[in-house]
Amino acid sequence: MSVEELGMPIRVMLVEDHTAFRHVMTVLLAREPDLEMVAQAESLDEARQHCTSVEFDVVVLDLGLPDGNGADLIVDVRAANPAVGVLILSASLDPTSLQRVTLAGADEILDKLASTTEIAGAIRHLGSG
Amino acid sequence: MSNDPNALRILDLEDDPVDTELLQANLMAGGISCEMVRVQTRADFEAALENGDFDLVLSDYSLPSFDGLSALELAKEIRPEVPFILVSGAIGEERAIEALKSGATDYVLKQRLERLVPAVRRAVREAEERNERRRAEEALRQSEERYRTLVEQIPAVTYIEEPAESDNPKVVTYISPQYETMLGYSAESEMIDKEHWYKTLHPEDRERVLAEDVRTDETGESFDIEYRMIAGDGRVVWVRDQATLVRDEEGHPLYWLGVQYDVTEQRRAEEALKEIGEAERRRLARDLHDGVLQDLSYTTAAMGIVQLNAEGTGLEEELQKAIDAIRRAAQGLRAAVNDLRIEDERDRPFPDLVESLVERNRGMARGYELILEVEEGFPATSLGDAGTEILRVLQEALTNARRHSRARNVQVTLSKDRDELVAEVADDGLGFGPGTNPGVGLRSMGERAAALGGKLEIESEVGEGTRVRLRVSITQKG
Numbered sequence: 001m002s003v004e005e006l007g008m009p010i011r012v013m014l015v016e017d018h019t020a021f022r023h024v025m026t027v028l029l030a031r032e033p034d035l036e037m038v039a040q041a042e043s044l045d046e047a048r049q050h051c052t053s054v055e056f057d058v059v060v061l062d063l064g065l066p067d068g069n070g071a072d073l074i075v076d077v078r079a080a081n082p083a084v085g086v087l088i089l090s091a092s093l094d095p096t097s098l099q100r101v102t103l104a105g106a107d108e109i110l111d112k113l114a115s116t117t118e119i120a121g122a123i124r125h126l127g128s129g
Numbered sequence: 130m131s132n133d134p135n136a137l138r139i140l141d142l143e144d145d146p147v148d149t150e151l152l153q154a155n156l157m158a159g160g161i162s163c164e165m166v167r168v169q170t171r172a173d174f175e176a177a178l179e180n181g182d183f184d185l186v187l188s189d190y191s192l193p194s195f196d197g198l199s200a201l202e203l204a205k206e207i208r209p210e211v212p213f214i215l216v217s218g219a220i221g222e223e224r225a226i227e228a229l230k231s232g233a234t235d236y237v238l239k240q241r242l243e244r245l246v247p248a249v250r251r252a253v254r255e256a257e258e259r260n261e262r263r264r265a266e267e268a269l270r271q272s273e274e275r276y277r278t279l280v281e282q283i284p285a286v287t288y289i290e291e292p293a294e295s296d297n298p299k300v301v302t303y304i305s306p307q308y309e310t311m312l313g314y315s316a317e318s319e320m321i322d323k324e325h326w327y328k329t330l331h332p333e334d335r336e337r338v339l340a341e342d343v344r345t346d347e348t349g350e351s352f353d354i355e356y357r358m359i360a361g362d363g364r365v366v367w368v369r370d371q372a373t374l375v376r377d378e379e380g381h382p383l384y385w386l387g388v389q390y391d392v393t394e395q396r397r398a399e400e401a402l403k404e405i406g407e408a409e410r411r412r413l414a415r416d417l418h419d420g421v422l423q424d425l426s427y428t429t430a431a432m433g434i435v436q437l438n439a440e441g442t443g444l445e446e447e448l449q450k451a452i453d454a455i456r457r458a459a460q461g462l463r464a465a466v467n468d469l470r471i472e473d474e475r476d477r478p479f480p481d482l483v484e485s486l487v488e489r490n491r492g493m494a495r496g497y498e499l500i501l502e503v504e505e506g507f508p509a510t511s512l513g514d515a516g517t518e519i520l521r522v523l524q525e526a527l528t529n530a531r532r533h534s535r536a537r538n539v540q541v542t543l544s545k546d547r548d549e550l551v552a553e554v555a556d557d558g559l560g561f562g563p564g565t566n567p568g569v570g571l572r573s574m575g576e577r578a579a580a581l582g583g584k585l586e587i588e589s590e591v592g593e594g595t596r597v598r599l600r601v602s603i604t605q606k607g
Contacts, residue, residue, distance in 0.1 A: 018423050018426075018427060020427045020431070021423070021426065021427045021430060024427060024430040024431050024433075024434055025430070027434050028430070028433075028434060028437075031434075031437060064423065089426075091422035091423055091425075091426045091459075092422055092463065093463060093528075095489040095490070096489075099489060108532075109532070110532070111528075112422070112423075112426035112430075113422075113425065113426050113429050113455075113456050113459050113460070115429075115433050115452070116430055116433035116434060116436075116437065117433070117437075119430075
């Protein structure tokens with residue numbers, strides 16, 4: 001399907017401090033015509049700033065950020081736009097952290113080891129719901 | 130003045146110096162070497178007594194300005210321990226008796242001076258005996274005082290308790306004042322109220338401590354145990370209590386001599402160290418996670434991109450194998466790190482561990498019900514290492530149910546089927562059919578099942594939900 005048929009591409013903000021992984025995500029989203037990376041943040045603070053200045057449909061949030069717990073960002077994201085889809089990527093799948101973000105309102109938790117196809121699919125699913 | 134240091138120093142209240150000489154001569158002849166000081170007025174007598182160091186007072190009965198009985202009174206006041214002998218002419222029996230009753234050591238008639246020497250010897254000897262006794266008592270008192278001070282300075286509680294065989298069994302006859310410092314109860318409360326110790330023992334420690342108390346009463350072995358007491362202000366105090374049975378020469382129990390120390394600080398330090406050890410392990414776990422897993426995640430994703438670009442080429446399959454290998458490595462690492470958490474729990478009853486697992490998973494997704502059912506017959510014991518493996522399989526199955534199936538209801542069931550333990554995760558989600566790639570998760574579950582010597586059964590149809598069942602033969606477990 002062409003972008004025109006799909007309508008507007010799904011706008012994605014990526015919050016991830018691992019530079020190489022950010023790069024991979026950039027490449028991945030560039031391959032998907034219906035997904036567009038509109039903002040990137042290396043820290044929760046940076047992400048908060050984007051919340052108020054950029055419009056996005058899905059935020060892909062890594063849990064291992066240096067300046068705090070991702071769960072706290074979810075509150076700010078929803079405050080800016082309640083309809084945003086929150087996709088958590090977790091490498092450790094630590095049950096306590098996952099419980100926390102779920103209770104904070106994450107829509108989906110994905111194993112960071114999942115295939116790129118799965119990740120793209122999850123973003124797509126959240127962005128169109 | 131005689132230079133003999135052993136000479137008796139005598140104060141003589143006498144107005145006639147000749148009489149004094151006579152007395153001295155008499156004493157010397159009798160073998161009593163002495164120094165005599167003569168006074169005749171009250172003032173001189175008083176001054177002499179106060180300033181001098183006399184072994185004996187001799188006094189005439191009546192003097193021009195003074196009298197023997199008043200002198201006696203004065204001497205008793207100023208130097209009560211110095212013997213006082215009245216030496217006089219005939220004074221009559223009544224007065225003599227009166228003098229003796231008033232505290233005179235003896236009286237000697239001047240007409241019967243041959244009695245003087247024996248009287249003096251006896252008086253001096255008695256005075257010495259009295260002094261000896263007094264010195265001994267004082268020494269004992271000081272010694273006791275020193276011991277008491279020593280005992281009370283010890284930063285521990287010392288106590289003495291009657292043995293079980295005595296007429297007052299197990300009564301505490303002494304407990305040092307530190308008791309109050311340590312626990313906030315007065316030392317008396319332990320002695321007066323026999324129940325006091327029992328009441329202040331922490332309820333959880335009572336059984337254990339009393340059992341040891343009974344045992345040592347029976348065997349006479351030393352009592353040495355740590356337990357908690359509840360202080361007056363409600364604080365919990367850890368106490369080390371050591372008591373030894375002291376016996377007499379024949380081996381009969383005399384008393385228990387005990388010491389109690391406050392070891393709360395040491396206990397707290399040990400626990401703190403243990404916690405630090407655990408905190409270190411958790412930190413290690415997190416560091417392992419963050420570092421290596423991040424790298425592996427990146428590598429998997431990067432290879433995924435390469436794989437997408439290699440679509441249609443023969444490279445795709447090779448890349449897929451490599452990606453799977455990395456995933457397995459990463460999952461193995463995750464499991465190893467989770468082991469650091471699970472390690473302490475391995476010996477807990479298996480159903481408890483499953484309950485914790487289910488509880489953790491409940492919080493992980495919204496919009497679905499997660500139920501645990503443990504059927505009768507399922508062992509309530511720890512399953513050791515096998516249990517850990519089964520838990521991992523359950524976790525993977527739960528993760529799949531949550532993420533892929535869009536289930537509304539998920540149930541974990543533990544049951545026993547003849548000689549097999551069965552752990553099942555069933556959901557009412559999308560299910561999958563033969564055409565669906567089972568994914569790495571199911572593959573690794575299968576591998577774990579095989580490693581346990583068990584079987585993994587998966588039942589699923591599209592639209593009909595999924596059941597993942599693990600069967601492990603009991604004889605093979607552990």
